[in-house]
Amino acid sequence: MRTVRAPATSANLGSGYDVFGLALETPADVVRVERAEETSISVTGVGSTYIPEDPKSNTVGAVAEALGVTAHIHIDKGVRPSSGLGSSAASAAGAALALNALYDLGHSRTELVSAAAEGEALVSGEAHADNVAPSLLGGFTVVTDDGITQVDASLSLVACLPEMVVSTRDAREVVPSSTSRAAVTETVGNAATLAVGMTRNDPDLVGRGMDDPVVTPARAALIDGYDDVRAAALDAGATGVTVSGAGPSLLAVCRASDQRAVADAMLETFDAAGVESRAYQTRIG
Ligand code: HSE
DSSP: OEEEEEEEEEEOTTTOTTTEEEEEEEEEEEEEEEEOSSOEEEEEETTGGGSOOSTTTSHHHHHHHHHTOOEEEEEEEOSOTTSSSOHHHHHHHHHHHHHHHHTTOOOOHHHHHHHHHHHHHHHHSSOOOTTHHHHHHOSEEEEETTEEEEEOOOOEEEEEEESOOOOHHHHHHTSOSOOOHHHHHHHHHHHHHHHHHHHHTOHHHHHHHTOOSSHHHHHHTTSTTHHHHHHHHHHTTOSEEEEOTTSSOEEEEEOGGGHHHHHHHHHHHHHHTTOOEEEEEEEBO
């Protein structure tokens, strides 16, 4: 038997759609695997009633198949499904790591990214790896078709999760299929600023680099209260705020000394909009 903890993640960070991601210290899924003749799955924890236990419909079933093994896989969910915090990716990454250890497959964490991404394909229709890569590797990750770059960045964060559901498939459908040259220039500049900021653990550069004129405005419209919550977090000291992954969570970057105030401002503003929420005061994991 093997048990691993797989962290939540936040993808995109505004300017890095399907490219940037980072691991969060909390929350996390715990995945336990045992040898078995056929793959079976059980799920407990946050939102577990919404998660299919049929291996053909569950991300971890796809991961076991990609690795060519069978097992009983138990997932204890700490990351709420459809939260924008890489819930399916945490389970997929945890299963990949645990199965790799259980069967002594000898894959590196980087090699496991593609197996874990097969689980993502089942959920969103595309095998994008911007959540599974940071869940497996930790830190800040840049995923492109040519490989993965990882940085052990260190920053304070608030991830605020409202009690609403946005499906990844729906959130991908609203992304514009074309944009202007000016928006491309702005996005490249912001993404470069953010990446440099991560190498310097600089919350101002990272926050500034999270601005995104293309994907985030389209997705913010799916989240009740987004504009007000973002403005409140910035007023409370956040250096940048954006949609976490496909939403509905918002991710704020801040200084450690502002973390409590930023979290309180986001919770209070969602509350004023009639939306319950919870805030994770966390760091890059
Ligand atoms: N990059 C993905 C998206 C992450 O934003 O759709 C969600 O799984």
